């Protein structure tokens with residue numbers, strides 16, 4: 356039986372303008388994955404406002420389907436998204452699921468060969484709060500491999516509707532060819548009003564008492580598998596929404612400072 360829901364409309368002021376969206380809040384208890392689609396949607400709406408601002412100044416977005424140069428960077432994914440991704444992969448028909456899992460294994464083997472796998476596992480599991488500076492060298496070393504994301508098929512994302520928030524946040528206005536070497540070329544990204552992967556990671560930290568954890572995407576499925584009992588925990592829908600919006604507010608305030 357479908358859960359009873361309360362229908363609301365929420366508005367958030369971002370640097371790009373106000374985002375307003377209808378939301379159905381479950382009256383009962385739900386897992387944290389329930390909040391993921393709403394936050395991703397709000398993030399996309401905020402980014403669309405930012406995109407319009409860029410276009411109003413004569414800039415054009417160069418990102419197009421089939422251009423996946425940025426799918427060679429290390430994508431950080433929050434725990435709620437890792438659980439949602441595992442649910443998605445487990446719901447695929449057997450053959451598709453096998454293909455995905457094989458690609459993930461192949462990516463892990465490549466990372467192991469390059470001496471990066473254990474470093475990424477430490478990042479996924481540490482209880483220490485990592486800073487952007489802590490991640491800098493690992494991000495560089497990962498990008499140097501030019502390892503295609505295991506969810507990339509013929510330069511098209513195979514989980515497009517379910518792709519992580521971080522993947523939705525990278526739009527550029529510089530010529531597409533510059534993205535072939537993001538580390539060296541003067542790539543111009545559209546500024547991101549609110550990073551929902553971080554917001555979701557802050558929410559998970561609050562719910563579980565751990566650090567604001569961002570998991571390297573190629574390890575997201577194994578991380579979610581190892582932590583699957585946490586996936587079963589539930590919280591009141593209204594409480595999850597309240598906490599999530601508070602994290603959005605904290606993120607926006609922090610960025611103003």
Ligand code: SF4
Pocket residue numbers: 423425426427430504505506507508511512513514515518519522
């Ligand atoms: S999940 Fe999709 S969009 Fe994100 S890096 Fe992988 S292939 Fe690219």
